[in-house]
Amino acid sequence: MAFDTGRSPAIQITPRQRWSIAITYIVIVCGFALGVNLQDSALNQASRYSNLEAGIAALYPARWFLEESGSYVFRVRDMAHLGFKTVIEVSTSPVGPDTTERNIFDQLSLQRSQVLIDYTVLGFDTYRLADDSAAVSMSYSFVSRDTSPFLEGVSSIVNALDILTIRRGQALIVSFRADNKIYQAELETLRWFVQNLEF
Amino acid sequence: MDTRLQSDLDRADTYAFLPVWRRLSAQIVITTATLLAIVLFNELLSPSFDAQLERLLSLALVPFPVILWLFVSVLPEYRVSRPRRRLIGVAVVSALTASAIGLPLVNDFFRVQQWLPLQSVFTRILGYTLTAGIVDAGLKFLVLRYLILPRGLRVRSDAVAYALASSIGYSAFLNSALIWRLEPTWDIAAIYLLFNITVQLASGLFLALGIIESYFSDAYPLVLPANFLVAAMTTGITSASVGGFLSGPLSTAGNTDRPLFACALLVGSLFATLGIVYFLYSNAERSEREAFASQRNSHGI
Numbered sequence: 350m351a352f353d354t355g356r357s358p359a360i361q362i363t364p365r366q367r368w369s370i371a372i373t374y375i376v377i378v379c380g381f382a383l384g385v386n387l388q389d390s391a392l393n394q395a396s397r398y399s400n401l402e403a404g405i406a407a408l409y410p411a412r413w414f415l416e417e418s419g420s421y422v423f424r425v426r427d428m429a430h431l432g433f434k435t436v437i438e439v440s441t442s443p444v445g446p447d448t449t450e451r452n453i454f455d456q457l458s459l460q461r462s463q464v465l466i467d468y469t470v471l472g473f474d475t476y477r478l479a480d481d482s483a484a485v486s487m488s489y490s491f492v493s494r495d496t497s498p499f500l501e502g503v504s505s506i507v508n509a510l511d512i513l514t515i516r517r518g519q520a521l522i523v524s525f526r527a528d529n530k531i532y533q534a535e536l537e538t539l540r541w542f543v544q545n546l547e548f
Numbered sequence: 549m550d551t552r553l554q555s556d557l558d559r560a561d562t563y564a565f566l567p568v569w570r571r572l573s574a575q576i577v578i579t580t581a582t583l584l585a586i587v588l589f590n591e592l593l594s595p596s597f598d599a600q601l602e603r604l605l606s607l608a609l610v611p612f613p614v615i616l617w618l619f620v621s622v623l624p625e626y627r628v629s630r631p632r633r634r635l636i637g638v639a640v641v642s643a644l645t646a647s648a649i650g651l652p653l654v655n656d657f658f659r660v661q662q663w664l665p666l667q668s669v670f671t672r673i674l675g676y677t678l679t680a681g682i683v684d685a686g687l688k689f690l691v692l693r694y695l696i697l698p699r700g701l702r703v704r705s706d707a708v709a710y711a712l713a714s715s716i717g718y719s720a721f722l723n724s725a726l727i728w729r730l731e732p733t734w735d736i737a738a739i740y741l742l743f744n745i746t747v748q749l750a751s752g753l754f755l756a757l758g759i760i761e762s763y764f765s766d767a768y769p770l771v772l773p774a775n776f777l778v779a780a781m782t783t784g785i786t787s788a789s790v791g792g793f794l795s796g797p798l799s800t801a802g803n804t805d806r807p808l809f810a811c812a813l814l815v816g817s818l819f820a821t822l823g824i825v826y827f828l829y830s831n832a833e834r835s836e837r838e839a840f841a842s843q844r845n846s847h848g849i
Contacts, residue, residue: 362698368769369762370693376773377686380780384658384678391663391675412666429662 395545398423403441405521408545410538433493433505435527435535437542442520450485450513453520457511458489465491466504476512479544484514490529508532512543521548564630566621568705569826572712575620576822579613579745580815583738587807590735597734606737610724613745614639617716621709630702638695638710639717645687646721654680669788677784685751685779688714692759701763704833707756715752719744739794739810746814747786750821751779757825765832786817 362370391412398415399406403422409415413425424438444453454473462468468491476486488510495502506529513522523543527535586609589595597605617639625631654660658679664672688711696710722744727737758775761767794810 362763363766365766365769366698366762369767369772372769372773373689373758373776376776377682377689380678380682380777381686384675384682387671387675387678388658388660388663391667391671392659412663429666 398425404548405439405441406547407439407542409437409542430528430531433507433526433528435531435538436525437539438524438526439546440522440524442522443518444515444520446518448515448520450515450520453513453522454485454487454511457487457522461489461491466494467492476543478514479546482514484512486513487511505529510536510539514548516548564628565703565705566625566628566631566709568621568708568712569829571620571624572708573822575613575616575712576749576818578616578620580742580818582612583609583742584811584815586738587735587811590733591808602734603731605734606727606732607724609734609737609741610720610727613723613741614716614720617712621712632700632706632709634695634700635709635713638691638713639720641695642688642691642714642717643721645691646684646718647725650683650687650718651722651725653683658683665791669792672788673781673784675784676787677781680787681751681780681783684718684748684783685755685776688718688748688752689755689776692755697759698763701759704760704764704829707759707763708753708829711752711756711759712749715745715748718752719748722748735807736805739807739814742811742814743786743790746818747783750782750786750818753821753825754779754782757828760829761832765836782817782821786814789813 392410394411395408396411396415397406397408400422405422407423409425410427412427412429414428415423415425417423421438421440424436427435442453451473458468458470469489471488471490474486474488476484478484488508490506490508492504493507494504507526508529509524509526511522511524513520515521523539523546525536525539525542622635625633625635660675660679664675664679667675691714692707692710696706700710701707723741726740726744730740732740754775758772758779761775762769762772790810790813793813794805794807
């Protein structure tokens, strides 16, 4: 019994033990903060895109996939997301002096209603750009289905937002599309993208 | 005289407290052997189960390590004169912290699956160490700190027994959450179980080593934090490597899983950790024994 008492740690902890616990707490807090920082830098790491011909420069999330071959100037997609891939697409179109934003949206809606399933316009609003100028936005939704019916995938409801501004006889359209479940969370990426877009 | 007294006291010590290392080794051997047998059985015979039956078999694996721990480590405690009474409490609180804090932090706050698997090996190791490693080891340390330290520590083996209890409880919740959510096949469920047990047990053993050195040898204040970091790093290294071992290389023939590679890595790292911690533990105990004997000699007892 005397031996046990001799080997057991004192009920009152020693200053060294007190220090070791305090330093361990500091290590936990610092490690956690470093983890948050690492996650932040990995998720928010940005790449730069510039197209001199179209006069567009933008920052986009580095882990997103950049594509330039299509009916758009460029688009970036979050390929890591399961299901419908969140996409930001930038396109330009020449416009006449009498063309309004509403004309362009109506034309886009006409085209989309023929290719997108259950395409529905949800509303129009104004959107404040980085230089404090006002753009017009249109929100809409549609149903996305796997291209191959043999994949037997479940359809996704996609929420989308178009931001349109007309400058120097050109309309710039930023189209953002994301799965309905993550749309609100992903809107933050769109805001950041638009803030850093130069046109 | 001194040697005889020492050996008598040791014998009394042995009877008063349940020995830990042999029981811990037995649990590890039985657990790894069973899970390996399941993986081998699936690899060699490729049995096809009904989906419902496969899910049931996968879920049935979850309580296996807990039941084994109850039979091998907890129930025999009540046959010795000075049992460790808080083992079940530590396991339950650890499982609850994993449920309330650990898993939500790693999955929903850090969202490691979104950004870490795509990084380089070094970033993966660092990332898993600073996220899952720090969270898991930190929560287990807090549980041990507030439930056990310092009154629950009477002999060195107490720290190992309670760290084992904490690891079993923590991994039990992770196993149940993972298998319930992902609905893996039977052999993949066995690998998930082996992975969680390896990660939690390895970090728990290094935590125990730090606590032992700090509380029994009154070591320098940096020893416990250093052991804590090693505990977090074992999680980082194992988590970062197991994915690469599990997935086969891409080729024109396609890509297949290599469950045996992943099992070999996990079993190897589990036994390596056990060996390293036991070596350091017995070394520290021998040093203390010798110091104790020389102190008695110098006093002329």
